[in-house]
Amino acid sequence: MIRIDKKSIETPAILDPEHPENKCNAARKQHEDSFDSGKIKFKFLPKIYGHQSVKYALIKVQYGKCCFCESEITAISFGDVEHYRPKAALQLDDRLPLQYPGYYWLAYDFENLFYCCQICNQTYKRNYFPLEDEQFRVKTLKHII
């Protein structure tokens, strides 16, 4: 994995919670308890986190390379916008079921988004996000406020 310094680039405006097209954050705050308990699944809008301005910003800051394998993506494919901390659900191991919710509150957080190749994203990384010590996992937004 390459070191990526996002301080050198501005967060794309579409990810701003106050942006007119990004109404997800208001909905998130309103239904937070339901999302945390699993009563309601947070609906993610790829048109926000996958917006062209987000992808271009990530391509620029990562020099067109996959955040995991460092392949130059743009020469062979469009690439994916990856949620480093999985947005919907996470998995500790291939043999274990998905755990809900994922880090839904980071779905539109620029610090959690990376540009990666489809092979790394869809074949290897997927929802995989184990921690060295699971007792330190943040499971709801309330844990960090």
Ligand SMILES: [Zn+2]
């Ligand atoms: Zn890759």
